[in-house]
Amino acid sequence: MDVKAIAEQVMAAVGEAPEKAQEFIADPKGAIEQLTGHALDEGQIAEVVEHVKSMIAEGGAGLEGLDLGAIGEKLGGLVGEGSPLGGLLGGIFGKKE
Known part of the structure; x- marks a missing residue:
């Protein structure tokens, strides 16, 4: 599966329906x-989230000002505390310890 695609x-x-950003x-x-x-x-x-964040930061879909910090909290529930991805996601989404 091509994550970038x-x-x-x-x-x-x-880009076609900006309200989808809030759903994301x-x-x-x-x-x-x-x-x-x-x-x-x-x-x-x-x-996928990391790629989307990068694209937004680069000016994709005109969403540069969008606060994506909440995604980290939502993903935290998916990967669980102590998961190998927990620290990675904290770093991606700016979690301070």
Whole structure:
């Protein structure tokens, strides 16, 4: 499964319907599945989110000012405390310890 291609699908959908960005923030896993039709595991979801964050930071879909910090909290429930991805996600989303 090409994570970058899935991230591009998400960005295209958000570009066409900006309200989808809030759905992505509220429920990244559900939004990815709804927008792309792909059911991903936690690691793949984290990768898609990282790609989407990068695209937004680079000016994709005109969403540069969007606060994506809440995605980290939502994904935290998916990967669980103490998961190998926990520290990675904290770093991605700026979690301070």
